[in-house]
Amino acid sequence: MSGVGPDFLATSRSAVGLLRDPAVAAAWDSPSALPEFSVAGLAGHLAYQILAVPDALSAPPPNEPVIGLLDHYGRVEWIDGGLDADINVRIRDGGARIAAEGPAALAARTAAVLDELEDSLATAPERAVHMPIWGDWSLSLDDLLVTRMMELAVHSDDLAVSVGVATPELPPSAVETVVSLLSRLAVRRHGPTAVLRALSRAERAPSSITAF
Known part of the structure; x- marks a missing residue:
């Protein structure tokens, strides 16, 4: 299994648990905390992060050149x-389409795909992978899983x-990986001094160091 595979699987299991929460089904048609996203569409977008991986694994080795994570985020349009x-x-439309089957079916399908990934990632070699939405580049499998x-x-x-439920807790190593990525993206967006101050000096902290 790739180096970050276990953390990806643990994070995915946490997401599936959230998709199964009755509160998600109860609020399915309501607006979400994100502009223009319904709860259903957001749930579909969350599930997509798992559902998209098998196609990347089963596709032939890509011809597109492999780039690093920061270069990847420098190129994505969103x-x-x-x-x-x-x-x-x-x-947003993609999330809504994925969620069209309803909360129970979406959670069940995502859980089934995750079960398959438990097996396929266990034997997957480190390789380049490509997703059509990206453009003319590829990532290593580990970097795909980090994204x-x-x-x-x-x-x-x-x-x-x-x-209105508690945010699921993730394994510390998964949190470290995600926070490391977001920190590097925040430095790229705001500069090192802004990030340093935000993390160490409340009196000089900028109003925002969001990564996106």
Whole structure:
């Protein structure tokens, strides 16, 4: 199994547990904490972070060059796209389509895919992988799983807040991986001094060091 595989699986199991929470089904058609996302659409987007991995694993080795994580986030369109940017509209629409089967079916399908990933990741070699939404580049399998872990962690919090339940706890090593990525992205966006002050000096902290 890849180096971050166990943490990805643990983070995914946590997300599936949240998808199964009765509070999610009860609020299914309500607005979420994210603009223009219903609870259903947000749940679908959360599930997608797991559902998309098998296709990446089963696809032939990509021809697109492998780049690093920070280069990846420097190229994705959704970060600097506004709420109504085409890429972000497509992301929301995709979440809604995935969720169209309803809360119970979505949770069951995601759990079944996760069961399959437990086996396939155990024997998957470290290799390059590509997702069509990215563009003309690939990532290592480990880096793909880190991107999914970050999405799972962030959107689990979004979904939990949306339905009024506690945010699921993640393994410390998974939290470290996600926070490390977000910290590096925050430094890229705001500069090292702003991040240093935000983490160490309340009296000089900037108003925001969000990664996105």
